[in-house]
Amino acid sequence: MSVLIEVATEHDIEEIFEMAGINREEATGVPYEHHKEEMQKAYRHSIEHGAYFLVAREDDELAGWVQVDKSVDWITSKEIGWINDVYVKKSFRGRGHATRLLKRALLELKDRNYDEVRLNVYTFNEQAIHLYEKVGFTDVCKFMKLNL
Numbered sequence: 702m703s704v705l706i707e708v709a710t711e712h713d714i715e716e717i718f719e720m721a722g723i724n725r726e727e728a729t730g731v732p733y734e735h736h737k738e739e740m741q742k743a744y745r746h747s748i749e750h751g752a753y754f755l756v757a758r759e760d761d762e763l764a765g766w767v768q769v770d771k772s773v774d775w776i777t778s779k780e781i782g783w784i785n786d787v788y789v790k791k792s793f794r795g796r797g798h799a800t801r802l803l804k805r806a807l808l809e810l811k812d813r814n815y816d817e818v819r820l821n822v823y824t825f826n827e828q829a830i831h832l833y834e835k836v837g838f839t840d841v842c843k844f845m846k847l848n849l
Contacts, residue, residue, distance in 0.1 A: 765789030
């Protein structure tokens with residue numbers, strides 16, 4: 702098995718956009734017919750503001766991706782690194798691709814002089830939480846809701 706982590710090509714981005722929405726439904730647990738269009742819109746917006754995708758390629762096939770971005774801490778107004786999206790195709794899971802993608806993204810954000818990186822994750826997504834904790838993320842805040 703040959704694994705390569707690199708910046709996405711145009712062909713990779715086309716495939717990512719085609720699969721958009723599947724990742725959102727898995728991440729949120731919310732079935733919704735417009736996930737694909739909304740993810741594509743979010744990806745485009747981020748790319749227009751400097752975000753990019755890193756991809757994991759296994760034997761020349763796209764296995765997964767991470768979108769590397771920036772954000773602003775809404776309390777301090779400090780610019781921080783941001784991970785928008787991490788996704789590994791089901792047939793490639795359990796092989797360490799998500800860990801490799803995250804570690805590479807963190808290195809690139811560190812090279813860009815960010816001293817902090819954040820991401821969002823739903824509390825039911827225990828597998829993702831475990832992955833993020835494994836690479837060093839800690840819980841800093843909770844968003845809560847009340848259905849009325």
